[in-house]
Amino acid sequence: MFCxxxxxxxxxxxxxxxxxxxxxxxxxxxxxxxxxxxxxxxxAATYNTMSIVGFIFSFFMSIVGLILSIIGYNQAKKEGGxxxxxxxxxxxSSITLFLEVVYVIFYIIYANDIIAIINSGxxx
Numbered sequence: 601m602f603c604x605x606x607x608x609x610x611x612x613x614x615x616x617x618x619x620x621x622x623x624x625x626x627x628x629x630x631x632x633x634x635x636x637x638x639x640x641x642x643x644a645a646t647y648n649t650m651s652i653v654g655f656i657f658s659f660f661m662s663i664v665g666l667i668l669s670i671i672g673y674n675q676a677k678k679e680g681g682x683x684x685x686x687x688x689x690x691x692x693s694s695i696t697l698f699l700e701v702v703y704v705i706f707y708i709i710y711a712n713d714i715i716a717i718i719n720s721g722x723x724x
Contacts, residue, residue, distance in 0.1 A: 601624075603617035603619065603620060603622060603624065604622075604624075605617060605620050605622040606619050606620040606622070608620070610624060648672075648676065648681060648682070648685070649672075650668060650671055650672035650675060650676075650686075651668075651669065651672030651673065651676060651683070651685040651686035651689060652672075652685060653668050653672075654666075654667070654668030654669030654670075654671070654672045654686060654689040654690075654693075655669060655685050655686070655688055655689035655692070657689075657693075658689045658690075658692040658693035658696060659692065659696065662692075662693045662694075662696035662697040662700060663693070663697060665689055665692070665693040665696075666689075666690060666693035666694065666697060668689070669686045669687075669688075669689030669690045669693055670686075670690060672685070672686040672689070673686035673687060673690065
C-alpha cells in the first residue's frame with residue numbers, strides 16, 4: 601500500500617509512513633481493498649453465472665447450453681476465473697447434441713419399418 605500524503609510505499613501493517621511520519625488511515629485502505637475485491641468478484645460471478653446457465657441448459661436444450669457454455673468459458677478464461685463448469689457444459693452439450701442427431705437419423709431410417717411392424721401385428 602502507499603501513503604496518501606507522500607505516495608511512498610509502506611508495509612501493509614504499518615501505522616505511520618516512514619518517509620513523512622503521517623498516520624496511515626487503515627479504514628480508508630480497507631475500504632479501497634474491499635471495493636477492488638468486490639469489483640473483481642462481481643465480474644467473476646457474472647461469468648460464473650453464464651457457465652452455470654450453460655451447464656444447466658446443456659441437459660435440456662443442448663445447442664443453447666453449448667453456446668452459453670462457450671461464452672462462459674471464454675469470459676472466465678479472459679478474466680482468469682474457473683472454467684471447469686463451462687468445460688463440463690461444453691462436453692455434456694456436445695454429447696447430448698450428438699445423441700440427438702443419431703436419434704433423428706435412426707428415426708428417419710427406421711420409422712417406416714417400425715410403423716409397418718406395429719401395423720402388421722394388429723388384428724383387423
